[in-house]
Amino acid sequence: MIITIDGPAGAGKTTVAKGLxxxxxxxxxxxxxxxxAVTLAAIQAGIDLEDEKALAxxxxxxxxRLDYSHGDMQVILDGSDVSEQIRTSEVSEKSHxxxxxxxxxxxxxxxxRKIAKHLLQSxxxxxxxxxxxxxxxxxxxxxxxxxxxxxxxxxxRRYKEMLSRGQQADYQQVLQAIRSRDxxxxxxxxxxxxxxxxxxxxxxxxxxxxxVIEKLYQYARAVG
Ligand code: DC
Numbered sequence: 001m002i003i004t005i006d007g008p009a010g011a012g013k014t015t016v017a018k019g020l021x022x023x024x025x026x027x028x029x030x031x032x033x034x035x036x037a038v039t040l041a042a043i044q045a046g047i048d049l050e051d052e053k054a055l056a057x058x059x060x061x062x063x064x065r066l067d068y069s070h071g072d073m074q075v076i077l078d079g080s081d082v083s084e085q086i087r088t089s090e091v092s093e094k095s096h097x098x099x100x101x102x103x104x105x106x107x108x109x110x111x112x113r114k115i116a117k118h119l120l121q122s123x124x125x126x127x128x129x130x131x132x133x134x135x136x137x138x139x140x141x142x143x144x145x146x147x148x149x150x151x152x153x154x155x156x157r158r159y160k161e162m163l164s165r166g167q168q169a170d171y172q173q174v175l176q177a178i179r180s181r182d183x184x185x186x187x188x189x190x191x192x193x194x195x196x197x198x199x200x201x202x203x204x205x206x207x208x209x210x211x212v213i214e215k216l217y218q219y220a221r222a223v224g
Contacts, residue, residue, distance in 0.1 A: 001026065001125040002116065002140075003220060004133035007147035008193060009181045010154025012204050012212060016147065017129040019213035024220055026125030027068065029116055031133065032095075033075050034108045036086035037064050039095040041077055049097035056103035066115055087165060093177065096184040099131075105190055109137050131185055134196035143223050144199035145216060153205050154178055 003020070005013050014030050021028035038055070041062050047054045065076040075083045085091070098104055112128065116138070119126045128137065134144035149157075155175035162169040185193040195201055200219060204212050 001142045001220075001224070002120070002138050003125070003127045003143045003145070003216075004138050004141045004196070004199075005127060005129040005145045005147060005216075006131055006134050006193065006196065006199065007145075008154065008185060009178055010158045011147040011149050012157065012209055013129040013147055015209045016204075016212050016216065017127045019209060020216050020220065021125075021127040023213060023217050024125060024127070025123070026127065027119035027123045028073065029066070029112065029119065029126055029128040030073060031108070031112050031128060031130035031137070033066070033073070033083075033086060034064065034111060035095050035098050036091050037075050037077050037082060038062070038104060038108070039091050039098045040082055040086050042098065043090065043094065049094060052101045052103065055098060055101050056107070059104045059107045064111065068119075084165075087167075089162070089167070089169075089177070092181075096181065096188075099185070100188045100190065102190045112137055131193040132191040134199050135194060136191045139196075143220060144196050145219075146195040146199040146201045147204050147212070148201065149203060149205040151175065151178060151182070 005017050007013050017028045017030065038059050042049060042055060042058055045058060047058055063078050067074040067076050074081050075086055116126045116128060134141055152175065155171065155178045158178060159169050159171050159174045202212060202215065
């Protein structure tokens with residue numbers, strides 16, 4: 001079973017995808033992590049983020065893996081675990097350069113499909129979350145969700161998440177960053193964030209993560 005969850009930054013996709021996958025006894029795939037890993041690699045290599053050719057070459061060259069052997073999904077870039085490093089605000093702010101590059105997207109979409117195939121074989125199902133999972137990567141998914149929430153609630157969630165990671169954060173700046181990421185995600189030419197026409201839309205503004213997980217779980221049970 002393939003379940004997709006798309007939606008804007010801070011809608012709760014990662015927490016919900018993880019929780020739903022756990023409840024169903026299947027795997028989860030955070031595809032934003034793959035864009036973040038390429039962003040980190042580009043920053044480390046000192047590549048001009050406007051240079052799409054250099055970014056595509058980099059995406060071809062790097063060895064990017066997702067490791068599930070310790071339970072949680074870990075992101076391994078050229079042999080090093082970068083799961084924490086890809087969560088900095090610098091990477092969050094710069095990832096849109098990578099996300100708008102068509103060749104990089106092709107490479108990452110292929111990687112995501114390959115990983116999902118592997119996860120399907122090993123655990124029988126995958127909950128894939130991102131911006132284009134139901135529209136581009138898995139258009140034939142068994143079940144599609146689109147999570148959304150008000151801008152302020154999403155900013156507040158990101159703000160708390162950053163504090164819990166021990167990062168410095170300013171709520172107003174986080175809110176501003178969420179607004180510009182929304183604008184960029186929705187207006188880019190390739191694979192912009194849109195609700196798949198066949199997705200179930202859930203407004204999580206006034207819901208806890210557990211309530212959202214339970215709701216999605218009920219839909220998933222009904223599908224099989
Ligand atoms: O969900 P996130 O914040 O970890 O996403 C990181 C970046 O990758 C963000 O710029 C949106 C982009 N992204 C994307 O374009 N397509 C996806 N399927 C997932 C993320």
